[in-house]
């Protein structure tokens with residue numbers, strides 16, 4: 001670990017053998033399952049034994065595996081370096097079965113769990129300082145990605161990680177950036193693992209059939225996440241249509257229009273060019289929606305800075321939607337409480353600090369996802385069962401996420417104290433965040449653009465085959 005180099009397995013390796021590259025880790029267990037594979041917690045064997053999240057991508061059913069283009073792009077992702085973007089520390093491609101392992105710095109929390117904890121356990125909203133700090137850092141990381149011509153395309157609460165105890169406590173890390181393009185997500189899950197791809201954070205232009213991704217799709221998702229941080233409920237909770245290859249997500253659009261009102265040519269002149277706007281006259285064009293009003297749903301005063309920022313993120317016309325860089329300059333972030341580097345530690349005496357539960361670890365699953373690596377162990381605390389019950393109730397993160405409660409264990413907090421993260425160009429806690437921006441290094445942007453023009457936004461449309469919108 002540490003050299004960040006990718007490794008190639010011997011072609012003689014069978015898919016069931018543990019690749020040599022993985023032998024530098026002690027596997028702790030499975031921490032999650034997404035659309036494209038499993039996520040494991042491991043620790044480096046050599047001191048300082050730091051935690052690593054290893055994401056194993058499943059082989060697709062049609063066997064198209066990892067293409068050379070995907071591999072090239074993953075290599076580029078290794079060059080991404082920003083405090084608010086999770087660090088990809090290693091890549092392993094097992095050429096025997098074209099399975100892919102990506103090793104990332106481990107983050108103890110994510111927004112999905114933080115929101116769920118407040119909703120189900122804490123019983124009160126997330127304090128303003130924490131919401132503002134989480135949002136500011138999310139925008140800061142996104143601004144960096146966008147200035148490096150990377151569009152995330154699958155932003156949602158479970159992809160927004162927050163660091164646990166240690167030097168980076170309370171720092172937001174955007175995860176899964178760039179992977180959406182490689183795997184055509186959120187359009188084409190690679191296997192039937194029972195996990196549903198969420199459409200709740202999907203921008204209206206995509207729902208209406210736009211083939212072009214711009215960074216504005218990420219800003220729509222940030223707006224949805226901001227609203228969810230405020231209310232603890234997903235803002236537009238549509239039911240996904242799955243019947244055909246390219247389903248028209250009418251229910252999701254319906255949920256959006258009911259809150260924001262019917263989009264008009266006035267507000268969004270290029271609307272008429274979108275395929276589903278043209279194609280579905282009956283439901284989309286002709287139906288007239290009376291807007292409930294966003295302010296009523298998120299319980300914000302229409303004159304507040306928070307409302308102003310949120311409504312600019314949820315602007316229908318992608319060309320008018322606020323950018324990450326503009327959002328960082330918004331008045332909302334200049335008003336007390338100012339955002340901070342540690343989103344969990346409130347500076348105001350009135351704001352309560354909340355302890356969030358650490359990630360449950362399924363110690364009964366190995367890298368293959370099936371074999372027992374440890375004898376099943378008793379649940380350490382009642383919290384775990386409670387936590388898992390909540391997980392089942394909610395389904396997979398954004399939707400169903402099955403895990404077996406009796407095999408789940410929690411990392412001990414003292415274990416987490418031992419983490420020794422490498423120094424990064426970080427924020428100075430004593431300097432207001434607004435003065436610490438500009439971490440997107442121009443020379444690095446140039447490098448990325450030079451190396452792969454495909455990273456440019458214009459070339460950032462997903463491949464055309466087998467897309468599901």
Ligand SMILES: Nc1ncnc2c1ncn2[C@@H]1O[C@H](COP(=O)(O)OP(=O)(O)OP(=O)(O)O)[C@@H](O)[C@H]1O
Nearest residue numbers: 032033034035036039053104105106107110158397
């Ligand atoms: N670097 C990391 N550190 C800690 N946990 C992580 C890390 N990366 C991902 N996770 C967690 O692993 C779980 C599964 O992640 P994954 O990205 O595979 O799925 P997802 O985002 O929930 O869904 P989808 O696959 O549809 O995007 C999530 O709980 C996520 O927060």
